[in-house]
Amino acid sequence: METLEAIRKRRSVRNFTGEKVPREDLLKIIAAGHMAASGHNKQPWDFVVVTEREMLDEIAARCSAWVAKAAAVIVIVVDPASRWWMEDGSAVAENILLAATDLGYGSVWLEGRMLPHEEYFKQRLGIPADRRILTFVPIGVPEAWPAAPAKKALDEVLHWERW
Numbered sequence: 001m002e003t004l005e006a007i008r009k010r011r012s013v014r015n016f017t018g019e020k021v022p023r024e025d026l027l028k029i030i031a032a033g034h035m036a037a038s039g040h041n042k043q044p045w046d047f048v049v050v051t052e053r054e055m056l057d058e059i060a061a062r063c064s065a066w067v068a069k070a071a072a073v074i075v076i077v078v079d080p081a082s083r084w085w086m087e088d089g090s091a092v093a094e095n096i097l098l099a100a101t102d103l104g105y106g107s108v109w110l111e112g113r114m115l116p117h118e119e120y121f122k123q124r125l126g127i128p129a130d131r132r133i134l135t136f137v138p139i140g141v142p143e144a145w146p147a148a149p150a151k152k153a154l155d156e157v158l159h160w161e162r163w
């Protein structure tokens, strides 16, 4: 798939079949995240890949029920001592969403529902106290590809030369 096609096709997918995703595909997706740009090339990130049923169910119970049918949740962990941790982690997350799309999988940036449980999952997943979870990214085989969500017209937000 061409890059622009993946960008256009990407959706937040929240309906999965429950089928497994091969480990090599998860590795390709994570490697794409790991190729992201980062301020001063600090790469202040780590990945925790959750595929075990018990933990997927815990994430589903605390965050969003539909996670139970995801094949994996990629936990993007960042070092907040690094100056651009949020930007760097976000670049990783977008690369992961696009790589998942490219390989035909559904994915979603699951941050809002994760944040109230961040400390709980840091402990459960053995993540060092001085790190943050930027977001969870559930990955799975989509049951159906969602329709395009409403987006602002580009004209509304685009300013050539000056605002």
Ligand SMILES: Cc1cc2nc3c(=O)[nH]c(=O)nc-3n(C[C@H](O)[C@H](O)[C@H](O)COP(=O)(O)O)c2cc1C
Pocket: 010, 011, 012, 013, 014, 064, 108, 109, 110, 111, 112, 113, 114, 149
């Ligand atoms: C910072 C951030 C936090 C998000 N948190 C959640 C979340 O907690 N749960 C969820 O289902 N989607 C979450 N999303 C996905 C958005 O709802 C989604 O990107 C938006 O509705 C646009 O849809 P699209 O991704 O299909 O273009 C989040 C996205 C971002 C960028």
